[in-house]
Amino acid sequence: MREKLLYALGVIAFAILARDIFIIAGFPPEVAQGNAFKIIFFHVPSWVAAGTALTTALLSSILFLVTKNFKYDATAVAATEVGVAFLSVGLATGILWARPIWGVWWVWDARLTSALILWLMYAGYLMLRHAVEEPTQRANFAAVFSILAFIDVPIVYFSIRWWRTQHPAPVFFSSGGSFPPDWSAVMGWNILAMVMLACVLVSVRLQQEQAQREIDSLRRLAHAL
Amino acid sequence: MNALAVEGVWKYYGDYPALRDINLTCEAGSCLALIGRNGAGKTTLLRTIAGFSRPMKGAIKILGGSPRETATRRNVGFIGHGIAVYDELSALENLMLYARLYGLTDARTKALQWLTETGLERVRDGLVREFSRGMRQRLAVARAFLHEPSLLLLDEPFTALDDRAIAVLQRLLREALAQGRTVVMSTHQLREALELATHVTMLNRGQVAFDGPCTPEMVADPGLVYARYGEG
């Protein structure tokens, strides 16, 4: 039942994305940036999805420390992995965009740099997990690290507000926005679809993780006999 | 109330069950000799009791409390495979450090007293780095006894000790038992251990293979338990 629901959600997410791609392709090229600007319809949603995933990771890490229930540890890994995937997409779309607009792959401004550091930090989380063998210890360390790491997330978000950056100023949730309403709608749908996609991926990873756990405990039982 | 109660403890390393459903109790004033072949799980059990790692299943009660409570820790002394003293500090400094950590009021007196007990007063200002193996082990003994714990967890405490130091340790343990303190020790030097033990527990591949009082028979022939209850 749960799986069917997941598949359904996934299919819906893809359907929305497909529809939006079609619509976006129909938008006229922007004055200054040509067709390159259209990447924003994927750039922004992937950051939103990444943020959602990482927040989930933070919450489940805290829950794990409070309850010591390994279910939350599994959720934390799943969410972090998906989060890192979307961070990568965010960085990649950003870079792809930067190349035609700025003429270079990378510039060192607060937004880009803090985003890169965020990525490094959560990649570090995954590596830390690999390096610790004892399951309880691994879960504890990972949870602690996740809490400490999350502090960078708001910094990334606010970096364009706190510092002057090359990165475009905020368009949404700020007064100076100049986005046409129908574009905003498409953007909204895309964000929804991406977040749904993230949820589906997290659930799938979570199921895998739980299956792995069950296999492990079965194997352990076999070893104990 | 039992000084130590181990209830259905399981501990895994990866897939390998190092401890399988261990049940044990120790009354105050008793001395448990934990024996078993190499890799049986003695060290793992002692470390779990001491609270260095949590059991995967089951519970451990020390003097009625959990191993990680501060009150409990104050009453436990541990000697592990490592000797847990600092190479860069002198014998006296090491003992004073631990005396302070345990909040003893007369750190220096206590430290000197235990250096004398273990025959190290001559080298009290020598850095541990310069000690022979047996001298280190003596210092570890002094460290564990320093705060007069009511539960002593000793992992192969006789290792590297010469005959005289073994006699001293046996005397110290006997005194401790007489004062109603409890001792759990693992060892392969059965002769030395069984002289003191009131109970014997044999582990075999992480399971309790034998658990019972220590009989004069066993003391006379230390190989007996292995011969009778070992895997053959």
Next chain:
Amino acid sequence: MNALAVEGVWKYYGDYPALRDINLTCEAGSCLALIGRNGAGKTTLLRTIAGFSRPMKGAIKILGGSPRETATRRNVGFIGHGIAVYDELSALENLMLYARLYGLTDARTKALQWLTETGLERVRDGLVREFSRGMRQRLAVARAFLHEPSLLLLDEPFTALDDRAIAVLQRLLREALAQGRTVVMSTHQLREALELATHVTMLNRGQVAFDGPCTPEMVADPGLVYARYGEG
């Protein structure tokens, strides 16, 4: 020709004379038990013989050569306090590494053979990091015997071994002696050592306090030498 000759060896740590004018000889095929209280200088002597540190005065001859010659080193096996195997490699990898270092042609076969001898074949692919203390010591034994040295220098080799592993080591040593190889071992487990020893040397504060053949008397009462020649 003597398998081992120690001639007037002095060794200082700073001002402290850890070895004072030590003279010893061992014939091929003999087994020397090196005994002495904690800090007497046993480890220092064994390490000096093995060539890890140079004596301040005096000379050491192994099979007629100096300890640091390549030919000599090929014929010496050493077990120290540390076990000298790598935590990050498996038991088999460790043994194969040493087999290669000693230039053995059939590294793998040899390694497997010694794993079986020491009862580690079941865990041959386990990383040493995951071994219990006794399993490590067994691996150290396997490592020392691997290249079939004609002189074995063993520093407390029985440490941490269970009764079965002690029996195995004793058998191995007996076989080695029967083949005319020489064994020098220090230990505090006198009972186990004296069963094998042909000679006994007792050190006391860096000096030889007793040196002579091992008599049945001593085997019957291991404390005898200490009682008779110790400082009291």
Next chain:
Amino acid sequence: MEFLRQVLVILAKDVRAELRTKEAVNAALAFAVMILVLFSFVFDPDEATTKMFAGGLLWIVFAFAGTLVLNRSFAREIPNDCLDALVAAPIPGSALFLGKALANYLLVAAVELVALPVFGILYYVRWYERFWQVMLVLALGTWGVTVIGTMFSALTVNIRLREVMLPMITYPMLTPALMGAMQLTVDLMNGKSIAGDATVWLKLLVGFDILYTAASIILVDIVLVG
């Protein structure tokens, strides 16, 4: 009171053990001086542009050199399984953590205070003109480095690849603090006081220190005993 006493015991032990061998402190110092010397060859310290980033460079050097000290902090407990004895002792993890953090702080600060005049000479920087403000930034920035370094030293003490993992996870988390310290130092060394816009950086630094100290103290027990 009791807590403070425990912190001091740990602090005294660590400082004493380190000063017996001076392993880490010497390494850190030598490393710091080498980098400063090397860099002074690479760019012309006479130039005005160099002055613009000399302050930043200083913090890079401090961060690297600090890592050498921090690496050893919990690693020192490994050889004889001393960590076991500390964990078994009846003191809270937070006392252990604070004691170690303070010891590291003293050691790192000592290295920095020696490196600072060397830096001044090699780069013709008048760092002493605004002495107390520089000291303030130094104190705040170093505490940030120390608290995170100590926490992660505890986190990585038992795991494989400790030496590589530690800097890898420490530096990203340190960046906000380092950034703030760099900005302030550059300003100070170019003769500007901390005022106006620059106070934002100071606030960032203070916030960072408080936030991570609190988080570490709360979380360290979980790390140490699992």
Next chain:
Amino acid sequence: MEFLRQVLVILAKDVRAELRTKEAVNAALAFAVMILVLFSFVFDPDEATTKMFAGGLLWIVFAFAGTLVLNRSFAREIPNDCLDALVAAPIPGSALFLGKALANYLLVAAVELVALPVFGILYYVRWYERFWQVMLVLALGTWGVTVIGTMFSALTVNIRLREVMLPMITYPMLTPALMGAMQLTVDLMNGKSIAGDATVWLKLLVGFDILYTAASIILVDIVLVG
């Protein structure tokens, strides 16, 4: 032949122990990126002046990453007294030394080769234009760093003063090699070939490598058996 085989055995052992966990390479990469990020706070990589010394920067990164690897080289033999067994084995000290130096070389070079393209992207440096010359300088400079690092790692492993002496002696001694490598790299990355005056630096580098390799091989036996 025999000698070569022994060198290879040691080499294989060290590389295997280090690579037991593949994360080592990942960690090294992440680490290199992090350092580059940190440096970007100090100098603005956009600016033309930065290009003037980006090559120097690169070598600082290498020196730092290299130290991490080299520190471990003989230190790895400490925990179980493994060094005893190596010293007792019938192989010459020079084989042991070369094996370890080569293992370190491979590891350090691997990190460098990964860091180089990242550096190129983040600092807008066209390092690949004179690919083979850059590789040459890299190879020579790295060998210099490695051979000295390994030698002193050995020298100081026995005496307790391990980490004291290592840095205090190594780092100053490394300076000529690093300087040469930096100068050459800066030139190469600014589009100049190694020619004219620059060949002096190349000669310095080659001379340094040969001299210290020879000296180390001759002296290592004394070092290993006090």
